[in-house]
Amino acid sequence: MEKMPFRDAEGVMDVTAVINAARATTNETNWRQALPVLTGSMVTLRELRLSDAPSLLAMLATEEVARFISPPPTTVEGFERFIAWTHRERAAGNYVCFGIVPHGMDTAIGIFQIRQLEPGFGTAEWGFAMGSSFWGTGAFIDGAKMVVDFAFDVVGTHRLEARAAVANGRGNGALRKVGAIQEGILRKSFLRNGEYLDQTLWTILDEDWRRAKSVWGPRIH
Numbered sequence: 375m376e377k378m379p380f381r382d383a384e385g386v387m388d389v390t391a392v393i394n395a396a397r398a399t400t401n402e403t404n405w406r407q408a409l410p411v412l413t414g415s416m417v418t419l420r421e422l423r424l425s426d427a428p429s430l431l432a433m434l435a436t437e438e439v440a441r442f443i444s445p446p447p448t449t450v451e452g453f454e455r456f457i458a459w460t461h462r463e464r465a466a467g468n469y470v471c472f473g474i475v476p477h478g479m480d481t482a483i484g485i486f487q488i489r490q491l492e493p494g495f496g497t498a499e500w501g502f503a504m505g506s507s508f509w510g511t512g513a514f515i516d517g518a519k520m521v522v523d524f525a526f527d528v529v530g531t532h533r534l535e536a537r538a539a540v541a542n543g544r545g546n547g548a549l550r551k552v553g554a555i556q557e558g559i560l561r562k563s564f565l566r567n568g569e570y571l572d573q574t575l576w577t578i579l580d581e582d583w584r585r586a587k588s589v590w591g592p593r594i595h
């Protein structure tokens with residue numbers, strides 16, 4: 375999901391919205407109106423707010439966070455435009471972006487994103503980034519489990535893909551840890567700083583996730 379963050383909002387086809395609307399169940403349509411608040415043991419996931427822009431700038435627009443992802447905005451205004459775009463794309467039914475808010479804080483320190491790779495989200499792609507001061511704290515796995523549940527149980531995804539630059543040790547480690555399966559290498563598939571990088575393609579299937587959950591037990595709280 376190296377390429378997903380911070381894209382512009384061009385090129386949404388009306389036909390996609392029509393197909394989505396036709397396929398949607400009651401459950402699936404609700405998230406298009408507003409994302410639910412998901413509460414974990416360490417973090418809350420909620421819709422981004424414009425007031426998250428300064429925090430997201432401080433957390434995500436750093437060299438170590440942005441090294442292997444599409445370049446984040448470089449100003450508060452740029453993040454405000456990104457946040458407004460996430461709301462429009464969610465309302466259009468194309469995309470979901472949760473802000474990660476650690477318990478005891480008010481603002482987002484990172485994001486989880488899901489975008490459809492086909493109309494109706496049957497195959498979707500997710501991605502994530504957090505401020506480096508929160509790496510290794512358990513915030514990622516806490517949020518990741520809720521986002522994957524949301525994709526499979528609410529959005530209706532059956533195959534969830536992620537792409538991580540092969541050189542991105544933490545990104546690949548995080549995906550392995552959450553139970554994703556490495557399907558292959560996408561050679562020279564991601565342009566970053568003028569260089570084409572190889573990416574690992576990771577996937578989680580809904581049936582595998584549900585089987586693994588029966589071992590983990592119910593959603594962690």
Ligand SMILES: CC(C)(COP(=O)(O)OP(=O)(O)OC[C@H]1O[C@@H](n2cnc3c(N)ncnc32)[C@H](O)[C@@H]1OP(=O)(O)O)[C@@H](O)C(=O)NCCC(=O)NCCS
Binds near residue numbers: 439440551
């Ligand atoms: C991806 C990200 C959200 C993961 O959050 P995190 O808190 O760092 O993840 P965790 O620490 O829970 O898990 C990472 C795992 O990778 C392991 N890891 C760290 N560096 C590694 C390396 N160089 N090689 C292999 N594994 C590595 C960690 O040890 C950890 O596993 P463990 O908990 O079993 O020890 C965070 O690192 C981030 O925001 N990175 C920058 C943005 C980014 O690259 N996004 C991913 C795009 S696919």
